[in-house]
Amino acid sequence: MSLFKTTTLAAALTTGLLLSAAAQAHPKLITSNPADGSNSVAPAKIELHFSENLTTQFSGAKLIMTDMPGMPNSPMGIKATISGSDDPKTMVIKPASPLSSGSYKVEWRAVSSDTHPMTGNFSFKVK
Template sequence: MSLFKTTTVAVALTAGLLLSAIAQAHPKLVSSTPSEGSTSTAPSRIELHFSENLTTQFSGAKLIMTDMPGMSHSPMAVKASVSGSDDPKTMVITPAAPLTTGTYKVEWRAVSSDTHPITGNLVFKVK
């Protein structure tokens, strides 16, 4: 095989591997405020920080109260708005009213430029 053909094949294989790696990139939850498993005062907003820029029209979250001290109940949806941020890798969940004492779960769906949805959840407590 000539040097030109060998170089061309090597360049094509490298480009294919790079494009494949880029296509496989999915957003991952890097951190959150409040953090997973934490107990704190009621946050006025919940921030989810991802590894990739989010496509906001396809990303979202639900806030659910899963436990309230002294009361047994089924998980209850909490009215909240979900928006992007100045940082395109951050999703913001803003409760419509202050959160009361209890355990909360955020069920999120993140979509980045690869359009593949990734889902997960975050649990925290309010004292």
């Protein structure tokens, strides 16, 4: 193999590795508390744990009640504060008042140092 072909191949492999590493740098939701699909008592706070440190000024979430006894299919935003935590990979949602029985959805937006926003959602129920 000629030196030119070897150098070209090495450059292509290095570029591929760098691009794949950059693609993995987006924050992904690893776990949440309460967990997706759970049914439990009303949480005092909701924690979202991501794979990357968050840029808090560009990250956020909405807490939405999607169903409650006597009021099916009536999505309603729930007042809550959204903040970071001591762990830079964690987002915390604190409802302004205790959550009542019903179904809830969290819609989140996470931005890490690569500035590429990732979005997602999960749902849980309160007994």
